[in-house]
Amino acid sequence: MRPRSTPALRPRSTPGHRLLHSVFAAACLTLIASCGGGGGNGDEITPPAGNVGRLSGTVSVLITSEPDPNLESEPNDTVSQANDLGSIAAGDVLRATGSITQPSDVDVFQITAPSRIEVELSFVGTSTSADLDVLLVDPVALNAVERYESSANAESGTFVVKGTAFVVVQAFNGTSDYTLELTGRSLGATITEREPNDIVPQGRYLGTFTSGDNVVVSGSMMTGNSDIFLLAMPTASLTLFTCDFSVGNDLDLYFYDATASLNPSAPFQESISEFIPEVTSVNTPAMTLLAVEVRPFQSANTSWTLDINVGTPRLAGLPIDAATPQLVTLSTEPRASLQDLRSGPKGSQASVLPTELPFPSFTGDLIVKAHAQEATATGRAVSARERLEATVAPMGGRIVGQVPDGPAKVHFDLPGGLDEHEAERYSFALCASLRGRDGIAYAEPDYRVLPMALQQTPNDTYYGLQWHYEQIQLPAAWGVTTGSNSVRVAVLDTGSTPAQDLDDREEPGFDMISNPSVAGDGNGYDSNPRDVGDGNGLQPSSFHGSHVAGTIGAETNNGYGVAGVTWQTQIVHVRVLGIGGGSTFDIINAMLYAAGLPNDSGQTTQLCQVQNLSLGGGGFSQAAQDAVNAATAAGSLIVAAAGNENSSTPSYPAAYQNVLSVAAVDYNRERAPYSNFHATVDIAAPGGDVSADLNGDQYPDGVLSTKPDDSSTPTNFESYSFYQGTSMAAPHVAGVAALVLSQNPGLTPAQVSAILQGTATDLGAPGRDTSYGDGLVNAFAAVSAAAGGGGGPTLSLSANSLLFETPTAAADVIITNVGSGLLQLQSVSATTNSGGAWLSAAFVGSGQAGSTDASSLRVNVDGTGLADGLYEGQVRVESNGGIANLGVALSLGGPGGSGPVYDVFVLAVDIDVSPPETRSQFVLNTGGSLDYLLSQLPAGGYVIVAGTDEDDDGYICDEGEPLCGLYPALGLATRIELSSMGSISGLNFPLESPNFGSMAGAPLEGFRRLPTSGQN
Incomplete structure (x- = not known):
């Protein structure tokens, strides 16, 4: 009998689209210092000597008239x-x-x-x-x-x-x-009482009191009544109270701390002498709301006057005189709500005034700027710092840092025992009190700046072109783990090649091609898995295994080349594909070898917990299924490409049981046009589409990874290429599996597969389907689940802001559970700041069983009938995994507007340095073209801001400027991540007349522009 030939298996990838040589050469002139040339199966990239990126777009002038200063501006509810x-x-x-x-x-x-x-x-x-x-x-x-x-x-x-x-x-x-x-x-000379004022909540408020204040109040009373006044004391003070009344009466003074509640239980100090006048002094620490009661001990109908003189405290600092009881500045108990403080028939109305800050800040720290005093009585000018020190010291503050000729950081030691809310409330009270002090230009919280996301951004040269990593939330996953060198991934493919981006990540592997004519290296099995190439002179070699390995684990954050899914995982090449493909028998032995099991070669290796098979074809093989089962039982997860025939016919090894079959999606997260669809598809990952450039980076939307170029001699091993295929999708999943195992190395292959499928982002028809399986692999959700998921579900939206520029439009925002358990969406609500009810939102899709009960959030805008202008709103999503807020802006009107003509400075502000710095500037005029181009930008994170500088102080968007804009809209700042070869266009946003009264905490200096000579 003649033995049956084994079916041939070929790489599961399609050669990448190549740019025309002249076009690519032109790109070299503008973007990089030197470029590799020649042929190959993808776009080769050579590391540049120096790069710049560009940001471009159009601004729209929507409002050129002065804003109505009387109109409230939302949000203003705290x-x-x-x-x-x-x-x-x-x-x-x-x-x-x-x-x-x-x-x-x-x-x-x-x-x-x-x-x-x-x-x-x-x-x-x-x-x-x-x-x-x-x-x-x-x-x-x-x-x-x-x-x-x-x-x-x-x-x-x-x-x-x-x-x-x-x-x-x-x-x-x-x-x-x-x-x-x-x-x-x-x-007048005297402030009169106002009845009723018999209890503290009814006391007449007299404003703030600081050293040197002298106020006289007056009133009259009969026995059984009291007259009460409220004094806000922002500074530590010694106050002298002198109460004068007619002979034959006896009035006493009682003092209450009303700081924590307007219903204090008892006075902390009394003055109950029998003398006329009643005289006493009260020492109060800073930030005290003091209630002063004039109470008759014996009185007919008498008039009285109370003289209030404020001086400095007995001691230079706190604590105050031990002979005087220390006031409790803020209660740690929940403060009374306003309905408890009301009297009359409205006392049952529920109403609580929120006091918390809308953004986190460093409690106890403020940023304060003081004006310099022109001259003192001695003729010496007082510096801004001296004036600030004199102002904050009696409040218990001290300057701990200062920008030269600018604002200072002032620290206050808050009272002990305050909970987080009370500390925040106290800090803002300090801020509010300082704003009203003479000579203070502004006071604001020291806001806590947080990362745009908990993520790691590697510094590899071409990382900005690897769009496919953002698609699977990989940077966020790197914020949890970058992998472990104890995890080993076997790449069953064409073998290894020498490359700077791979050398230190690869362990010794094996050449499992048994037929020397297929191997092309002159022998059969051997311990050298070197890829000798499969080209024929006219057709360059695929070097497919290197491309796959680079996606799994190219050396990352090394300032060179590309990034890999894992930063630590060891890669073991097992060569199974040679000239004309490979055989099922060799692949069977390779799977056993990588699992540490006996095989025909007589060689074994330490267990590889993950095996990537970006190959396929042929029909069902029981021997191969048995090998898969054995490798799985040994602890090796088999990940395989679903196939590139755009077919529903099952492809092997992806269709075997116990194999995680991976389909491919394109830049839009839709099934790639070549990707197979079948009931055995388990999960999807980025595979790319080199026929498109949907992100506008001037390169095809393929998957970029390591791939030598042998189209000329000698072979360039430091080359990179865009490939497409389910071959490119599979290593994304294999790499994420390695990250999962780095979090929990005790997981079985079945458990790893369950985590990957259970945390995938549902695509296509709700639930599992033949095109995407359980959905797009979600690296962050998977590693979070492997680490315990934080103890429950966690809501995540794929965007934090949306900008619409047509009256009617809709957009879907993906909902993801990045924790563990079932994420249950409870409610969605939409509110607008102006323009009426033009915004709505609803949940769509049934979600992923066991992960989330809705797949996305559909946001709709209908601005029919609205005048040209900028309208803003918010969508709030509530769930058992937290609350997420989405900012929405609707920009109506053409690029340009009526009214005065202004010069507008468009800035690219680097937010990865402290303080942020303007790196590039473009100047346009509202009477002409409103297109801008920001060039000569190094890689990094930027915000784009534009505005006028009519007062020519070197700053835009400071108080009084007629126009200001921030991409994508004021209040909706978005970080723009620019790669070292990046070119991002279409960054359009509106300019408007800002209402600075609503910009609580906004620095008055605005954004520093460059001198006009520095314009790009």
Whole structure:
């Protein structure tokens, strides 16, 4: 009998598209210093001597008129986001118009009074069916110290203020537009009491008090009544109180700490002498809301005056005089909500004023800038630093750093025992109190800057062209693990080649080709897996095994070449493909060899926990299935390419049981046009499509990896190529499997496969399908699950902002569970800051069983009928794995606008250095073309900002500038990652007239532009 010939197996990849030589040469002139030439099966890249990248796009001038200074700007629902109405003095009028759109809304405004004045408040809502109320919040305790709560949708009254205060509009019921007007009035020599004021919540607020303040208040009373006043004390102070009254009466003074609550349980100090006048001094630490009660011990109907003189504390610093009880500055108990502080029929209305910061900050640290004082009484000018020191020291602060001639970092030692929220509240109270001090230009939290994502970004030369890694959330996975050198991956392919990007990652392997004529090296089995090439002179060699190995584990973060999926894993080449392909028998022996099992060669190796087989063809072989089963039982996971025939016919070895079959997707995460589809497909990964350039990087959308070029002599072993195929998809999965095992080396092949499939991002029809199996491999979710997943599901969205530029449009944002367990989506809501209800969102898809119950979030915009302009909104997703917020901007209008003509500076700001630096600049004029090009950019992370510099101070987007823009929209900053050979276009964004009053915490210096001579 003649033996049956074994079926031939060929590499599961399609040769990559090659650029025309002239085009590629032109690219060499602009991007790299030297380029390799010649033929091959893909686009070869030679490491450049020096590179620059480019960012380009178009800006749109949507608003060229001054913004309405009276119009509220969202978000302004916490004191830390308050709209700044500015400074108010006697004779000044401040106005604000706004809208409460939901019963739970609050609108917060900030005012600053340089001197103590009385403010007349007038508030009118437009809806007769609504009832809106107004509160005044002090800057020290952040408590509602005055309340205007009539049953009508109109409020009026007066309050006293000095320093900073917050005016809060909130709904008792219903919604309404409104107008708020604040008019400054001069105070007389004496501030009179206001009834009722018998309990602390009713006490009249008198503003902030610092050293040198002298105020006289007056009133009258009968036995059984009290008169109470509230004083905000931002600095440590010794205050002298002198209460004078008529002979025959006896009035006493009681002092309460109202900082934590306007319902203090007992006074901390009393003055109950029988003398006239009643005189006492009170030592208070910084940041105290002090309640002063004038109470009759024996009185008919008497008038009285209380003289308040504030000086410095008895001791230079805290703690204060031991003879005086130490006040409790902030309670660690949950603070009372505003409904507990109200009186009258509205006392049951639930309303809590949020005080937390919208972004994390370093509690106890502020960034403060002071103005220099022109001259003192002695004629010596006081520097800004001296003035700042004199201001913050009585508050318990000290300067710990300062930018030359710029802002300083001021540190405050917060009281002990504060929880995170109270520490945050205290820090903002310090900030708010400083904003109202004479000579302070601004005070803001020291915001904590976090990475855009928990991820590792390698510095390899061509990493920016490896789009396929971002697609599977690999950088985020690297933030968890970069692999382990105890994990070994066998590459059953064409063998190894010498390359700087692979040499240190490869262990000794084996040449398992038994037929010398196929091997091409003159012999059969041997211990040298060197790929001698499979070209024929006219057709360059594929060097397929090197390309596969480079995807799995090219040396990474070495400033050279490309990155691999794993940074630590050892690669073992087992050569099975030679001239004309390879045989099933040789591959059977190779699988056994890589699993550490006996085989025909008589040689074995240490167990390779993962085997990558980017090859296939032929029909079913029971011998091969038996070998797969044996290797799996020994602890080796077999990963194989699904095939490139665009066919539903099963391909082997991918279709064998116990093999993880990998299909390919393109740049758009859709089934690649060549990828096989079959019920045995388990998972998908990037395989590329070299016929397209959808990301606009001037290179085909193939998978870039190591591949020598023997189209000329000598062979260039330091070359790289774009390939496409399920051969390229499989090593992505094999590499992720190695990362999973680095997190939990005790996992079995079945468990690793279950993790990879269970955490995949569902694509195509909901659930498992023939094109993608269980979905696109998700490296971050897989390694997180292997590490325990943080104890539960974790919600992740594939984007954090969206920009639409047509009136009607839709976009899908992928929902991923990057933790463990089932992610259950609970609700999705959409809100807009202006323009009405143009934004909506809903969950779509049934998700992935055991991972998430919805596959994506569909965001819809319908701006039909809206005027040209910029509209902003937010989508909020709530789940059992946390909350995610998505910023959405709708930009309507053409590139350009009416109104004045301005020079606009477009900047590329490097955010990988501290402080961020402007690296490139483009100047355009709003009367001409609005296209920009930022060139000569090194690799790194950038934000793009544009704006005017009409005051010619060297900064854009600072206060008073008419135009400012940030890609993709103000408030939606996005990091642009630029590779060393990057060229990113289409970065379009709008310019608008910024409302600086709503930009809480924004540095007034803006962004530094380059001198005009530095323009690119």
